[in-house]
Amino acid sequence: MRRSTLTVTAVALLITCAAIAGWKLTRPATLPKNVTTAVPVKVITVSMEDVPRFVTGIGSVLSLQSVVIRPQVDGVLTRVLVKEGQQVKTGELLATLDDRSIRASLEQTRAQLAQSKAQLDVAQLDLKRYRQLTEDNGISRQTFDQQQALVRQLAATAQGNEASINAAQVQLSYTQIRSPVTGRVGIRNVDEGNFMRVSDAEGLFSVTQIDPIAVEFSLPQQMLPTLQGLVAAHSAAAVKAYQGDGATNGLLLGEGTLSLIDNQVSATTGTIRAKAQFKNPGEQLWPGQLVTVKIQTGIELNSLKVPPQVVQRGIDQHFVYRVTANNKVEVVPVKVLYQDSEQTLISGPQAGDVLVSDGQSRLRPGSTVEVVTAPAPEVASVPVELAR
Structure with a gap:
């Protein structure tokens, strides 16, 4: 009887030791207490330049005759x-x-x-x-x-x-x-x-005239003073017609000039109609075709231009993340002067500032960042050290 009791006790001790050893080998790795995780981000450097301003709208191609x-x-x-x-x-x-x-x-x-x-x-x-x-x-x-x-x-x-x-x-x-x-x-x-x-x-x-050709489009009535100024100017305002949205993925179909604006605002839609004329030797513009119209309305001198994704929207203001010399970020409030699908003009930062353009969702004021050239991953890698 005594020998059986000793045997059971020995087996229990062996099982306990094996369980403890297995737990040590498979337990989660622990983080060092003083290790700081750097958030990978992409950045751009702000420069001061003269930036043209544009307004876009949807237009329909019309034959002049x-x-x-x-x-x-x-x-x-x-x-x-x-x-x-x-x-x-x-x-x-x-x-x-x-x-x-x-x-x-x-x-x-x-x-x-x-x-x-x-x-x-x-x-x-x-x-x-x-x-x-x-x-x-x-x-x-x-x-x-x-x-x-x-x-x-x-x-x-x-x-x-x-x-x-x-x-x-x-x-x-x-x-x-x-x-x-x-x-x-x-x-x-x-x-x-x-x-x-x-x-x-x-x-x-x-018989339909193809070259030259016209594009008729509508813009919000708030653009009426701007359009009147463009029509009255000595040099005709440049107008571009795109297939697509007119941004980076839009195919440029033709370049023309603003020729006239309608004599009244539509009371139903609150828009004003305008017409631009295009030379069309390649016949890329076709009567009845829908196009995106892009008009240069002016030039902003000495402006800070950044991509739209740089500017973040807060509760009561816009802001950007600026990277400091020690690779930390700080929040800089900005004022948006002009914005379209391709560019945003801001005031607040200084020329030469390095601003975060990708990866802002994981940032907080004072966060340490690592500048990368590839798009920032969704989940940051965490350095671990296995317990010995």
Whole structure:
């Protein structure tokens, strides 16, 4: 019995020792009491420079001239001389209508004019004879007056025939459909052989001017004084059109100038419409396209420019984290003078100050930082020392 008790006691001691040894090997590492953890951050150096100010808005591309080609006389469409999508110039022949009936009417009117002129010539000769006979009392004054009236009547008839000829020539010219503007031909709606009427709601096709082109956009009514100043300036304000948001990922489509602002503010939206004109030789701007418009409204001289993410918003003010010489951070209150998606102009720091641009969420006043070039990780690494 005594030997069994000793055996159980020995086994229990061995298990206890093994448990203590395992706990020492697997227990969590302990931090040294006086070790300070440096927070990795990215920084920028503030510089003083002249910074342009911009305002952005959403605009729609508009053609300066867009014309629906419709006939001015009724007739059968005999030929279409241009292709869809073709570039045409002002006055270029686009299509023709059947002109046979108009030509026949024109020839008939010319014949009537010739007849009227022949009758007028005879009447004028008779009038000349009657005048001599009247002087010799060979005919009555009444006969002379009647002949004189006949001459005027035939002259008026000839003049009317000439007017009819001019009208017929105009009608004949309408059978040749020419482009009133320089631009690009749209999709054709009518094929050759169809009878076209002046009253048709749908035209043959449209011709739309692409270069130059305009962009119409709206801005808040608070921008009205600024826009008025830009329009009244001697040099036209520069306007850029982007595909996208106009920031770093926006594709620049064209550079133009501000041309006009609307004559009234929209009472419904509280915005003012404006228009800019662009040279568009590469045809990157297309009618109906939505673009982001960016206008330079001025230049801030000797300004402190920082990326937007540098400025933090506090309870009652904006602030930045400034890195001191001993790699600690301090809070510096700032005043935001101007801000957009790409830049923020501030006052408060000094030129040459080093400000934190990434990693602010783990900072407190007096925190020690480590400047890194890669983006700061979400969780800082903690140095540990295993207990021996």
